[in-house]
Amino acid sequence: MNNVLPLLPYEKGKITPYKQRMMPTTTASQARLQFFQPTRNPVYCTRKIETEWGRAEITGKLGVVHASCLESIMCFALDKRGLENGGVQILVDPYDIRRTLGEGARESRLLVPAKRHPNRTRRRISSGGYSSSAIRSLITDLTACAFSATIKTRDGDQWVCRPLGLVVGVETSEATRTNPGTGETRRMWRVTLGPAGVSLFGDDLALHYDPRPLAALRSGAAAAVARWCLTHRESPPAGWKLNTVLEAVGAETEGAVGRQRRLEVRREAEGLRACGLVVQNDRIYTEGVAPTPTSVVCTPTKTDDVACTPTSVACTPTSLGVPRNLQI
Structure with missing residues (x-):
């Protein structure tokens, strides 16, 4: 030729x-x-x-x-x-x-x-x-x-x-x-x-x-999941369920084999992030759609005016209906 x-x-x-x-x-x-x-x-x-x-x-x-x-x-x-x-x-x-x-x-x-x-x-x-x-x-x-x-x-x-x-x-x-x-x-x-x-x-x-980022994934299931997700412009706001994507690529989702496949995908979270995908719990998102984790800060309310100190012997329980201004 x-x-x-x-x-x-x-x-x-x-x-x-x-x-x-x-x-x-x-x-x-x-x-x-x-x-x-x-x-x-x-x-x-x-x-x-x-x-x-x-x-x-x-x-x-x-x-x-x-x-x-x-x-x-x-x-x-x-x-x-x-x-x-x-x-x-x-x-x-x-x-x-x-x-x-x-x-x-x-x-x-x-x-x-x-x-x-x-x-x-x-x-x-x-x-x-x-x-x-x-x-x-x-x-x-x-x-x-x-x-x-x-x-x-x-x-x-x-x-x-x-x-x-x-x-x-x-x-x-x-x-x-x-x-x-x-x-x-x-x-x-x-x-x-x-x-x-x-x-x-x-x-x-x-x-x-x-x-190259896809070839770097050690898990075959994770690579197949990444290729399937990259056929979409972006993920839904709620992401894709991991089981749904595994079924879409032909991977096993039932029994011990299914648990192993889900574990493999979670372990490849860093590699999938290099491909533009984010794994959170049992859902997969594309970058820009994944929700950002927010930290919850507990602030005391006005009713929580009784606090335990290291020098106090006991705290007056408010759940028993005891008035706080009661003097014994």
């Missing part, structure tokens, strides 16, 4: 304007129709989903890590072009994908000596265990999946995606980038979206946000 297709403007050294090459991070239906299982360890299965936003049938092994991988490809796209078959080819730096997925493993920062300058040290960020082969495995799962969705639009019409995978394939590009720390060069990737993926990203409600 490299010999047939011409080079992209970025590969020629001409960087496309940011607004023209910007791709949406994701779409609303991917979270609302549960395209990705609410776990970091998905299993291969066929799921039939039906919600108020439409219905879908997904076959494959897709979890929240696959969602973070796809979001990083779309968000950090360097360039794109359309294909004759209706697909789209995207140029992406594999380091951006590794950096995003590494957030989920809590990137460890190590000081190691630089190769060219032995007396200096540089800061290296580990990829959290996601090597190039591991990322290619995630993309293979995105390629092997099959989905068909019927999504409701605002005017009541529906459109149907063909039962094809989101990603068709990935190949190495001729474009390179230089690592400022080591001086080594790395080659970019060309990721091809199929016609089904193009129709999904082209006709659905597009969402633009940074995928």
